[in-house]
Amino acid sequence: MSLPIDKPVVALTLGDPAGIGAELIARLLARPETTAAANVVLVGDPWLWADGQRIAGVEVATEPVASLAEVRGRADSSRPAFLAVDTIAPQQVVRSQSDAAGGRSVLQVLDSCMDAALAGDIDAICFAPLNKHAMKLGGLKHEDELHHFAQYLGVTGYFCEFNTLDALWTCRISSHVPLAEVPKYITGERIIAAAGLMVRSLQASGIAAPRVAVAGLNPHNGEGGTCGREEIDVIEPAVRELNALGLPVVGPFSADTIFLRARDGELDAIVTMYHDQGQIAIKLMGFSRGVTVQGGLPVPITTPAHGTAYDIAGQGRADVTATANAFAIAARMGRAQRESFLSNQKFAA
CATH class of the missing domain: 3.40.718.10 (Isopropylmalate Dehydrogenase)
Structure with a gap:
């Protein structure tokens, strides 16, 4: 009963x-x-x-x-x-x-x-x-x-801010910090923790099998390492580790196109690397509808x-x-x- x-x-x-x-x-x-x-x-x-x-x-x-x-x-x-x-x-x-x-x-x-x-x-x-x-x-x-x-x-564990717009959720690896300090926050541990927390939070909100993607940091996803190596050295290995843990997270995808995938209904959530990378897109897509969820x-x-x-x-x-x-x-x-x-x-x- x-x-x-x-x-x-x-x-x-x-x-x-x-x-x-x-x-x-x-x-x-x-x-x-x-x-x-x-x-x-x-x-x-x-x-x-x-x-x-x-x-x-x-x-x-x-x-x-x-x-x-x-x-x-x-x-x-x-x-x-x-x-x-x-x-x-x-x-x-x-x-x-x-x-x-x-x-x-x-x-x-x-x-x-x-x-x-x-x-x-x-x-x-x-x-x-x-x-x-x-x-x-x-x-x-x-x-x-x-x-x-x-x-x-x-x-005592990892926490971060989620921003949602209708069915789309975002979180970020760094938040209210100067842009010059962002690279030091881009670590595998933080990406794994943020993406894992996103999956669990979406499940708690009623989405049984969340589709979560990770954005890159550099222009054009680093252009194969010629425009920054964070994608190769940090973000891609973190995504592989998430997959090994049983979480079907994908990426990294170039930040200037990843929200097109979300707009077209391919994703439930995006893990971004810094504040404005996600906030500009979310607020442009629907400023009067967005929600902040305090995650973790x-x-x-x-x-x-x-x-x-x-x-x-x-x-x-x-x-x-x-x-x-x-x-x-x-x-x-x-x-x-x-x-x-x-x-x-x-x-x-």
Whole structure:
């Protein structure tokens, strides 16, 4: 007899108070399919949540909870739970401007969600856009939020950022580092770890047999070693080792054509070598639909791939498509997380 699977608990946050996050979450929660997919809990300041609804022109009924530990046991999850917190006052926020107060607010909310994930109270997190500059002003000690998440959650293995566009996923061997430093990150170990993590993550999101390809680093894939040897000395051997491990990863393919294969439906995922190699293609193909997935963490964490859009904050113009896509991935991965937990509980019993 199989155990019943309840809806995954997904925490939503309002993002940078000076940006478009609260408006996006209001639009998302106004959609009935959102609470049909997950047991949703919103974590944020009440005034900011009210402001987001006002800007979006919607009203969303919520159920107050005193802690994230209460959410899973709710008898009715047809409307979102709301955990009210006080992290920032309205007078501390200047719309469309990054500052320390906003960064501290974001960190406080995200850390409380990660505490709940570690305690097993939630299954996934989807956060509205944040601003790295504001977070660093507010106390972020890392190059980006992913490294903060990894340290906070005690991750010791490989982790990396995934970017998705509809059915296509990408990850990168180096991320938020100067371009001049990229070559030192191109190692066989990192390529094997990234590609392996990509395969496992795609499987967790529902793709049983992912088709994953690796991009080269140099122009025209190094032109047989005359325009760089990383393809010959590092990337090709890593792909061979991945194949020996039973992972049908292919490549390397020249970075200026690999996304044509993806566009034509030949691939589920691409492992790129540095930030802009994949990001330019993904954002050009569908900026308003892209999602960032924080890969390699013990809890699924997603966010829309676009930023805080300070230029349109407060104007009621923010497009919710990427946020809805990010939530959908969080719900799917959170459900897989919950199923795995319940299955382990069954066998332990």
